[in-house]
Amino acid sequence: MKTKKDLLELKNKIDEAKANAADLKGELKFLMKQLKTQYDCDNEEDIEDKLKQYNKKIKKLQEQKDIGMQKLQQEYEKINNEEE
Numbered sequence: 001m002k003t004k005k006d007l008l009e010l011k012n013k014i015d016e017a018k019a020n021a022a023d024l025k026g027e028l029k030f031l032m033k034q035l036k037t038q039y040d041c042d043n044e045e046d047i048e049d050k051l052k053q054y055n056k057k058i059k060k061l062q063e064q065k066d067i068g069m070q071k072l073q074q075e076y077e078k079i080n081n082e083e084e
Helices: 004-039 044-083
Strands: none
Touching: 004 044
16 A cells, blocks of 8 residues: 555656646647748648658759769869860
């Protein structure tokens, strides 16, 4: 059988867990509001769609950068060979 002390400790742990849950719920609410404001995302599916869009944009920009670097390298080599 639990003593009065054990029951008080258990009550304190439950109260702490409730407070933690309330804090986490508040943080989640804040983050979801921020996602809505900054990225127009209402739920997890919207977030995943946005991430896919951004990843496509990043990939395209990387490809453009690589092409630009190749062209720059070719021009450099061309100029360098003309000077020799």
